[in-house]
Amino acid sequence: MGRKKDRKEEELIAIPPGETIKENLEYLGMTQAEFAQRMGLSEKTVSEIINGIAPITYETALKLENVIGASAEFWMNLEANYQLAKARIAEKQKLKDEEKILNQIPYNEMSKYKWVPQTKNKEEKIKNLRNFFGVSSLNFIPQTLEVCFRKANNEKTSCYALAAWIRKAEIEAHKIETKPFNKEKIYQIIPVIRELTKHSWDEIYPKLINLCSECGIALVTLPHLKGTYVNGATKWLKKDKVLLALSYRYKFADVYWFSFFHELGHILKHGRKEVFIEGDDGISKCELEEEADNFAANILIPYKDYKKFITENKSFTKDKIISFANSLNIHPCIVVGRLMHDKKINHWDFTELRPKVTWQK
Structure with a gap:
């Protein structure tokens, strides 16, 4: 093991071209002072070149070719190799520092x-x-990725994990071809997207991606990374293309759809300079996040319809939930999720009405 380590360390030694110059001067029996005169350089400059402080320039290489005899290319190669070796040593230290x-x-x-x-x-x-x-x-x-480090200002959230998740979403979004952003078209297709909630995940996910891309939205859904506590995010990639990223964190379809429309609310109602990240990391929600929540809730279940439903029913049954969902042309899981959020039912109630989304690898 010792020999292997020594060999590795030898590879990282940067030998300045001045060492070769010094060897040649000794062979020629020439002092540095005489060498400086023959080169037309000051003794200080010669000393700096020999000690690797000053580099060998093209002009110096041509002078060395005349005074010592080796080609200018030879001297420039020595200089290039020396600079590269120094860069590798510096890089090695940077790698160590980044651990x-x-x-x-x-x-x-x-x-x-x-x-x-x-x-x-x-x-x-x-x-x-x-x-x-x-x-x-x-x-x-x-x-x-400044937003991840502003967002992750609490002990729960890992800022680097969140940054990795957002970065992966960006990478995948750049692979998706989209038409120019069209806000009016998004409003037109919202009823179509709501109707997709009724169908199986494997069937509708490709359709959802396509519908979004037609409006200038790159929809990306990623696995959840530990420590991110993220459900979704939006970020404008350019003036006519926006990223809408969602996480498979909870895997329940109702959570996915709420997060989708929450992020859509940011896209439709809020500025393009801000990056929005939504999750339950313990940070109190700002006004814009609450506005996006209300947008999602009312798009999925209009407020008047929901208020009437909970007013007319003191208890909720599977049949009542399915009937109400059918009247709204949405999947029953959306109703179950809303009732759970508002603490009208327990989180373990009607789990059979809550299908899960699966990661599309």
Whole structure:
């Protein structure tokens, strides 16, 4: 093991071209002072070149070719190799410094979903994550995904896990071709999307993606990462394309549909500069989040219809829920989810009416 380590360390030694110059001067029996005169350079400059402080320029390489005899290309190659070796040493240290950030990123979970290649090597993990996040250093992740670090201002949420989830959503969204954003068209297709809630997940998911893309929305649904507490997010990728990302966190269809319309509310009603991330991480909701909640709730079940339903029924049965859902042309799970949220029923009631969505790999 010792020999292997020594060999590895030798590869990281940066030898300045000045060492070769010094060897040649000794062979020629030439002092640095004489060498400086022959080169037309100051003794200080020669000293800096020999000690690797000053680089060999093209002009210096041509002078070396005349004074010492090796070609200018030879000297430039020595300089290039020296600079590259120094860069590799610096890179090695950067990788070491970034290990503390690596420890905060759920790499193994990400590799399980094939977001990044599987590896146990820390340096490879860091390089893979740089590529994943599109940064030259993991230190730059907070600057590129600031919202995740503003959002994750509590002990529960992992800011780096949240950043990874948002980044993956961006990557997948860029793969989706969309037509230019069209707000009017979105309002037109909302009844069509509501009707999709009645059908099986495998059947409707491709249709939902297509409907969204026709309006300029790139719909992405991803597995949940531990520590993110995220249900959905929206982010404008460019002026005519917006990302709507959803998580398979709870897996219940009613949660998925509420999150979908919640994010749609942000897209339709709120500004394009802000990135919205929705979850239940213990942070009190702001006015915009409450507005998106109300939009989703009223789109799925109009307020007047819901108020009448809960007023006329002191208790709720499976038949009543199904009948009410049919009158609204939505899946019964939407009604169950609303009643659960409003604490009209227990969370274990009518689970048979709550199908689960499955991850589309």
